[in-house]
Amino acid sequence: MIEHLKTSDSQLRALIKRNKIQFGANRNLKIYGKLSCKSGKRMKKENRVFFGSEEDAISHGYRPCGSCMRREYLLWRNSIAHPITHL
Numbered sequence: 001m002i003e004h005l006k007t008s009d010s011q012l013r014a015l016i017k018r019n020k021i022q023f024g025a026n027r028n029l030k031i032y033g034k035l036s037c038k039s040g041k042r043m044k045k046e047n048r049v050f051f052g053s054e055e056d057a058i059s060h061g062y063r064p065c066g067s068c069m070r071r072e073y074l075l076w077r078n079s080i081a082h083p084i085t086h087l
Helices: 009-017 054-059 070-081
Strands: 023-026 031-034 048-051
Touching: 023 054, 048 054
Parallel strands: none
Antiparallel strands: 023 031, 023 048
16 A cells, blocks of 8 residues: 555656556545546545555455446445355
8 A cells, every 4th residue: 555645746657657556545435446536536635545456455445436446336335235154
């Protein structure tokens, strides 16, 4: 997880260009999404963090954005509403 406030804009651009950052997230809401997401672009810098993969975001307890990642969000929501139980 990379915090926006602890990284310069030029460093962030370089990491994005090298595909080291693929998702942006809101640390307060625990929601991650695509870098092109309109909701994510309106987020305050102090709340913004970045991840290199979905797995990384999920392992930190984040859920998919309902706007830019609708399919993934619906899968996540359905898994919460109907958790799989192991017998």
